[in-house]
Each structure stands twice: as C-alpha cells, then as structure tokens.
Amino acid sequence: MDTTPSGTYIFTQEQHQQLIPWIAALHASCITQDHMVGPFLPPLTNEKLLPWWRERIAEVNAGTRVIVLLLAQTTPAKKAEGRDFRGLAMFKTSDVETGTFRGHIDAVLVNQKYRRQGGARALVRALEYEAARKGRTLLLVDTETGSVAEAAFKSFGYVEVGKIPAYSHVLPNGKRGGTFFYKDLVASS
Secondary structure: OOEOOOOOEEOOHHHHHHHHHHHHHHHHHHHHOOOOOOOOOOOOOHHHHHHHHHHHHHHHHHOOEEEEEEEOOOOOOOOOOHHHEEEEEEEEEOOOHHHOOEEEEEEEEEOHHHOOOOHHHHHHHHHHHHHHHOOOOEEEEEEEOOOHHHHHHHHOOOEEEEEEEEEEEEOOOEEEEEEEEEEEOOOOO
16 A cells, blocks of 8 residues: 555555445535535435546546545555545646646545544645645645635645635525635645
C-alpha cells in the first residue's frame, strides 16, 4: 500500500476495490443522516451510488483523481476490510491546460463513529501532500454554508473567497448556500 505521511492510504484498485460498497455506504450516510449536499438527493440506492463510485475509481486509474482512505491500522501484507474503513477524501485535477497547477477537493467523509479524532485533518493533509507531489499547488473546495465542513476548512488554513446563497438543492424543496475556499500550498508551506 502507498502510504502518505499522515498514516492514511492512497486508494489503489488492487488494494482497495473491496471497499467500494463501504465507501458508497459512507457517502449515503453523509447525505441522508448528516444532510450533506452531495451529487445526489435521497432516496439513495446502490444502483445510483455504485456506478458513480466506479467512475471515480476509473478517474483514479486514469491519473486525474486521488482518493485517500482513512483506515484502521493495516499492514502492507493485509488487504483492508470493510471494518477497517473510517473515511476518505478526494480531489480531482484540473483538465484544462491553463489550470495544470490546480486541484479541486470533492469530498472529505468520515464515519460518524470516528469523528472528532483528527481524521478529517489527516485526510486533508494527505490530499495536500499528494496534490503537491503531483504539481498541484492550488487547491479549491466548496462547502455548505454554515456547515461543520465550512468551519473545518477555515481551521485548515483555507481562504474563503465568498458565498453563494441558494447554491444547491436540498430536500424537501429547499436550497442551501455554498462557501468557496482556496489554499495556495506553496505560500502556506
């Protein structure tokens, strides 16, 4: 397994394919229980989530996405199991010639049982490390306005650019604002 300085692990299909159902379940939990704004609105099904995650894995294999996993202690000889999975974070690289130095953090998801233990911070640090390793010196992220994620990214040193009211649909018939951030990895190191 490829390990980052924070003790988190870089997703590889060979080592972590078996975790995809647990990844999809965590994603669904964050949307339905935490009311996180994600790419989907409830009701959520495996038919909706699993293909979406397979597309993210294809992007990892193509080198345009990095997924970092938060796992219980594992050894390189042992493949992680579902019970080892604690959370994940991911970023996508820019696909335009003028943005080859940028990346966009798409998600930081931590299982409710393992929150407030530094997992999100470790995941974001690992993403920043991997972004810099790939020549991505500017990271962008958007969060729901007023959310725990918004406060977390401020505490991680991300600079708020602004807020857009009514940015995303939420159920039953509402909209939620979005807050946008960036971090210059060169300036902050």
